[in-house]
Amino acid sequence: MFKIKKAEFLSADVKLFEIVAPEIAKRRQAGQFIILRLDEQGERIPLTIADSNPEQGTVTIIVQGIGKTTKSLNQKESGDSIMDVVGPLGKASHMEKFGTAVCIGGGVGSAIAYPTAVALKEAGNHVITINGARNKDLIILEEEMKQFSDESYITTDDGSYGHHGFVTDILQKLIDEKRELNFVLAIGPIPMMRAVAEATRPHNIQTVVSLNPIMIDGTGMCGGCRVLVDGDSKFACVDGPEFDGHKVDFTNLINRNRIYQGLEQESLKQHECQLLEQADKKEE
Numbered sequence: 001m002f003k004i005k006k007a008e009f010l011s012a013d014v015k016l017f018e019i020v021a022p023e024i025a026k027r028r029q030a031g032q033f034i035i036l037r038l039d040e041q042g043e044r045i046p047l048t049i050a051d052s053n054p055e056q057g058t059v060t061i062i063v064q065g066i067g068k069t070t071k072s073l074n075q076k077e078s079g080d081s082i083m084d085v086v087g088p089l090g091k092a093s094h095m096e097k098f099g100t101a102v103c104i105g106g107g108v109g110s111a112i113a114y115p116t117a118v119a120l121k122e123a124g125n126h127v128i129t130i131n132g133a134r135n136k137d138l139i140i141l142e143e144e145m146k147q148f149s150d151e152s153y154i155t156t157d158d159g160s161y162g163h164h165g166f167v168t169d170i171l172q173k174l175i176d177e178k179r180e181l182n183f184v185l186a187i188g189p190i191p192m193m194r195a196v197a198e199a200t201r202p203h204n205i206q207t208v209v210s211l212n213p214i215m216i217d218g219t220g221m222c223g224g225c226r227v228l229v230d231g232d233s234k235f236a237c238v239d240g241p242e243f244d245g246h247k248v249d250f251t252n253l254i255n256r257n258r259i260y261q262g263l264e265q266e267s268l269k270q271h272e273c274q275l276l277e278q279a280d281k282k283e284e
């Protein structure tokens with residue numbers, strides 16, 4: 001069992017957890033993830049390690065509640081436990097002094113980009129962060145990002161905060177201003193990562209994206225996380241999750257992620273019915 005030391009909502013559906021996992025905290029590097037299982041019957045889900053504290057033996061994860069498992073996880077509080085936590089998994093982000101590095105996070109993708117953006121700063125890069133969300137209330141890690149960024153931008157789809165529009169508007173503006181951009185990291189919804197890759201492709205700017213296929217074992221054995229990169233099959237759990245954005249087949253990723261959509265919606269519906277029943281019983 002892995003104890004939750006801290007649990008706090010960053011926005012309505014996004015919750016930060018510090019979990020006691022000393023062996024993972026000691027070894028983890030930026031870009032790596034864990035796979036957890038809440039209980040005996042639970043499914044295994046991958047979550048990026050947003051931060052770690054080797055002295056306290058904790059790892060931080062930031063979770064968007066979108067389906068049965070993430071919503072159940074986000075009901076947990078400090079003092080509760082998680083049955084299994086395995087990691088660190090995946091390849092660490094490739095780190096070097098590129099020059100100017102732009103780190104783009106869309107929605108909860110900002111939490112996933114955060115550790116790599118910090119590592120890029122520590123490697124001596126001039127770091128520009130672009131953090132986007134649908135509205136002001138959904139912006140996460142704004143202050144944390146600002147602290148280490150040389151330049152930081154916020155965008156909202158509805159214009160309630162920062163630039164009114166998509167994260168790609170700011171990227172395009174930097175490109176149009178002929179800023180010398182040497183490296184771009186983009187993490188968020190698949191259409192966003194694809195749009196970033198298309199914006200940088202004509203300018204030959206090295207672009208890395210972090211892929212989110214369905215994962216099961218996380219060790220390269222099951223084939224669940226197969227993605228197409230430059231026409232080759234890769235397993236995101238061991239060959240990634242970060243890949244060259246100009247070589248990823250995003251259509252294939254979208255189609256594969258849709259395979260279980262019906263079952264996922266059914267499972268969420270059942271979970272929500274169970275919660276309602278429990279609430280009714282409590283009231284009686």
Ligand code: FAD
Pocket residue numbers: 033043044045046047048049061062063064065066067068069070071108111112211212213214215216241257258261264265268
């Ligand atoms: P479901 O209703 O089961 O699924 C919702 C959607 O999540 C699906 O359409 C599918 O695209 C995806 N999904 C479902 N099961 C899996 C699975 N076993 N593996 C991967 N994707 C799945 N989310 C965060 O909020 N924070 C993170 O830091 C984060 N890091 C990730 C790192 C990696 C390497 C990957 C691959 C995914 C990451 N995700 C992260 C996404 C997270 O794993 C999914 O949101 C979660 O698995 C959904 O499970 P669910 O039961 O709540 O939802």
Ligand code: NAD
Pocket residue numbers: 105106107108109112132133134155156157165166167168187188189190191192195196210211212
């Ligand atoms: P969202 O749909 O609210 O989008 C966040 C931001 O991304 C938007 O504000 C916008 O700036 C940008 N964006 C979205 N679509 C775009 C497009 N077509 N072109 C340019 N920019 C665009 O995000 P959310 O609801 O917080 O969901 C987060 C998403 O991240 C989910 O789709 C989830 O599947 C995905 N995700 C990805 C990873 C990963 O490792 N890549 C991990 C977890 C979740």
Ligand code: FES
Pocket residue numbers: 214215216217218219220221222223224225226235236237238
């Ligand atoms: Fe099974 Fe990657 S999750 S091979």
